[in-house]
Amino acid sequence: MQIITGVVLPRQHIDRARSTLSRMTMGVSAWLWGQHTRFVLWLPALLAAGMAMYFTLSWEPSAAWAWGAGMMVVGCVAARLVWGHGLLVRLGCGVVGACAAGALLAWVQAHRMPPFPDLPRRAVHLSGRVLDADGRALRDGAWAWRVRLADVRFLDGINTGMPPLRRALVLSLLPDDACVPVSGDTVLARVMLSPPAFPALPGGHDVQRRAWFDGRAGTARALDRVTCGHGHPPSARIASMRQALAQRIRAALPGTRGDIAATVLVGADGAIPARVRDAFADAGLAHLLAVAGLHLAIVMGLVMAAVRMGLTLSERAALFWPCRQIAAVCALLAGGGYVLVTGAHLPALRSLFMAMLAVVALVAGRRVVSMRALAVAVVILLCLDAENVAELSLQMSAAAVMALIAGFDALRPGLSAWEHDMAWWRRLGARCAHPLLASILAGSACIPVGMAHFGTVQPWFVLANLLAVPLMSVWIMPWGLLSFVLMLPGWEKLALVPMGWGIAVVDWLARQVSWLPGAHIGVPAIGNGGLALFFAGLCWLCLWGGRVRLLGFAPVALALLSPWWAARPGVMVSPDARMVGVTVGHTILTGPGAHPDPFVLREWQRVTGLDAGTLPDNGRQGVLSCQDRTCRVREPDGDVVVVLSPRQPGWVSCRDARLVVNLSGQAGCPGVPLIGRFDIWRNGAYALLPDHAGGVMVRTDRQARGARPWVMRPGGAGVPDLPMAEAE
Known part of the structure; x- marks a missing residue:
């Protein structure tokens, strides 16, 4: 029996495992077949993944590689058409073909751009x-x-x-x-x-x-x-008109109110003082100062409501005309005029394109705001410019809209039940919940994107947007649009003054929120890998149906925690060798000099999330000690010596040194690896990071980016603007 049992039991275990695996496979297959209508929604995500993979390469693919990617796309399309009834064929061809198409689009667009010219180095x-x-x-x-x-x-x-x-x-x-x-x-x-x-x-x-x-x-x-x-030219007349309108607006509203009004009405965004911009950014209201989707939606919504109400005043029009479609087309024309008056900036053009798709859907009787419409818009925008995949405006727009659509789809049954409830307080609560939920959903989806691009978090954004956005929608922008009409007889002040009252309230709100404790929290920036992980989790949350979508919270949480897991640079060197930064505790100490390059320092702070300080001329601070313009950073395997002057480091400085960084020349310590001025000129910025063995890992910009079409040669040299020889 024991022998028989010893022989039979393993077979039973194997059969049981096979049966369990078969049931799991059948369950996954059944779930995927139930989700097959949502497969198309993943097309923009997979295209973006292919483009992102192309941009993260440290080498430039050849034309043969591009030809192979094109053949892969054709093969996937052919396989999908011939054997498209199989689940594995659908998934495999869709994933591989879309990623290959995204990488190929990015390669084609990168190689059709003209090269950087070699600019003169003199006046x-x-x-x-x-x-x-x-x-x-x-x-x-x-x-x-x-x-x-x-x-x-x-x-x-x-x-x-x-x-x-x-x-x-x-x-x-x-x-x-x-x-x-x-x-x-x-x-x-x-x-x-x-x-x-x-x-x-x-x-x-x-x-x-x-x-x-x-x-x-x-x-x-x-x-x-x-x-x-x-x-x-015709464009000169439009530009002159914009400048004249901005002058009339500022004449009616002097000061900050006029600057903000000129920004939202004619796109004069550079007129706003830096302190006002900083206050709006700390309060989470920076999007109110950038003419994009929010302003365009308000303008089109107001025009559509006005036209539709005007048409319903006529009995014949209300009964026999497609008032809703007519109002939508008029709103689109008004939105196009608004984008033109505000300068036709790229974010506004993107928003206008998405609005055009929404109007087409409305005229065709389809759902206006849907995941499919968003997918179509993102695919077209990525095909027009593959570099959009790394742009802040598109990332924030896609994340916010995706979160709003999926969030309200999930919450619609509960909200609808409250809206039709007999209790008045529930109906009122449902009405008030809409703007609150919109602010929470859109703002929360944009937090990781803001962490990646700015290295900051504004925790009070819900409070600020809950008050400022409705005020912008129902008071500021309506008076602003009316001012355009009143400018013809010269009565624009009648509308601009009430508009200024609303702007003053929003400005006051931004300043009050920006002064709250923790209004502006500096955090380490989320890296490219963490940002990709966040978007993968967000897409899983928003694009699938059922409870399985909740698994998307795991990669989102990992992405939010990823900056604190990554190694923080201990020493950073700017690409022009004029500035060095040493991480000491929670501060970046920079030198030489007390006036660091603001652009370089801002980028270092964005990546590390640390405060800024100045390297001491003489003294000790944490792991750092400086004397006679030479600083030592203590490391477990030996010190890093940073030389800020052109002279040769002395023997005292070279003792126990494992690496020398010389900003002013090529002088180092005998037998010790050196990072000199010529190395920095050739390789770009340097970062010294701790490795797993307790030593120091050296990373350069040239290693990170490789030889790509947009990576300029050392010193920023480009192609001379001269006639080329036939061989060249």
Whole structure:
């Protein structure tokens, strides 16, 4: 019996395991077949995943790789058409084909952009055509114009007579310049040029990649007053009209109220002082100062309501005309005009495109706000510009809208029951719950995105938005739209003054909330991997049906905790070798000098979530000790020596050193690895991180980004703007 039992029992266990596995497989298959109508909703997520994988590579795929990806897409489509009845074929072809298509789209768009030009390193005269212009309020309260130039020609030296640049150039004018540029003008200026900046930290924000896809060559700073030659294209009339409207608005509403009103009505977003922007950002109200989806939705909603109410005043129109569809089309036209008046910025254009899809759905009798409409909009936006996958505006919009749709779909039965309940307090509670839930859902979905891009959390955003957004919808924007009508007879002040009252309330609310304890909490930024994990969890939560969707909370929680698990850089070196940062406790100590580069320091603080300080000239602080412009950072395997002066480090400084960082030259310690000025010039920013063995791991920007089309050569060198030889 024992022998028989010993033989039979294992077979029973095997059969039982096979049966359990079969039941699990059948259960998963049945669940997936029940969700098959939602498979298409994953298309934008998979496209974005393919694009993100392309951008995270440290090497540039060849044309053969792109050809292979294209064949993979064709093969997946063919397999889906021929053997599309099988579940594995559907899932496999969908996932592989969509990811390959996303990577291929990103590769094609990256390689059709013109190369970065080699900008002169000296003061140079240039001429260019103004594409657009906007005024900026500087930190000291001064006002300066910033213009984007096309067809730029350099008028000095070897560049004389060369073809114009194939990329645009962003020119900042002097604060006291009398020139008022508008679109279509020709500008002559003497400037200093700068290529797109290198990342301040390995793996940090990539300005060069954004400039590559935006078609920008770099930035220019005017050294003297510029000369403007006014043109007369149609776009110039629109720009002149925007500037005239902004002046009339500020004349009726002086001060901060006029600046905010000009921002939301004509898109003069650079006019708002920095202190006001900071207060709105700390209160979680920064989206009120950026003309995008919220403002467009308010404008279109107001116009649609007004047109529909006007049509219902006619009995014939109310009975026989499609009033709802007519009002929706009128609202779309009004939204297009609003986007045009506010400067047609990219976030507003994206919102207008999504609004157009909503109007088409309404006219066709389909559901206006749905996951399918959002999926179509995101797919088209990603196909138009693959770099959108890394852009803040699209990430926040997609996360907020997805959370709103899925959240209200899940809560609709309970809200509907309360709305039709006999008790008045339940009906009132259901009405009040809508704006509160909208603020919680959209704001919560945007928290991880804000952590990734800004390294901050605003915990009071629900309170601020709960009061400010309704005020913007029912008071500020209606008076603003009425002011456009009253500008024809010159009576705009009748509408702008009440609008200013509402703006004053929102401004006061932003300042009060920003002063609350913990209104602005600096946290380590979520990395690219953590952000991808968050969006994977959010998509799982919002795109599936049933209780299985709750599993998406796990990756979302892991993404929120990921910044505290990642290793924090101990020493950071800027890409221009002019600045070093040492992490001591909860502070980044920077040097040399007491005035660090604000852009580099802001990026370091964003990534680490730490406060800023200054390296001591002499003394000790935690693991750091400095003497005679040489600092030592104690490590378990040996000290890191940071040399801030051009002289050779002494033998005392070299004792127990395992690595030397010299910002001023190539002098180091005998037999000790050196990171010198030439190394920094060649490899970009450096970060020294602790490894698992207790030592120091060196990471460079060149290692993190590799050789990509948008990664400029050392020193920011590009392709010379000269006629090429036939071999070149």
